Amino acid sequence: MSEIFFLTIIGIGIVLCFFRMLKGPTAADRAVALDTVTTVTVAFLVILGYVFKRYVYLDVSLVYAALMFVGSVVIARFLEKGI
Template sequence: MSSAVGFLDITIAIALVALAIGQIMCVVRLLIGPTSADRILALDTLVINALGIIVVLGISKGFKIYFEVSLLVAMLGFVSTVALTRFILRGDIIE
């Protein structure tokens, strides 16, 4: 049984490292992105990576509230991506 717990800890650590590397790469794309579409995509990917980090932390800590928080972050990320895209394309968010 103890080997299964060790395997889960190693898997969680690898997942967190991979998600952190993804976050760093998205921040780089956000800073040097040549177009606004690259920056919007980087922000959306930052939200997705943040969701992954929240879910992995929820698995490691064992609290169910992390999964509800991830749903809220997903909804806010989707709405903010759509709003920013509409603002860049049309110059106005609400018609």
């Protein structure tokens, strides 16, 4: 029961971040919002795995965290001086 409540709260957080992504005056604002969304999504996936009782979701969230770490660093490099 409480898991659904947690998922709802995290969902509200993700929507708030997307609001900043739409509004953000500069590209860096959007990149920061995206980075926050990825971290929040990892937590979301772990709780989702607990709700469905599937162990595989943990692997998914680990790989997602690894990929988006590299993605954030690449976006930062791009903002700094182009690729």
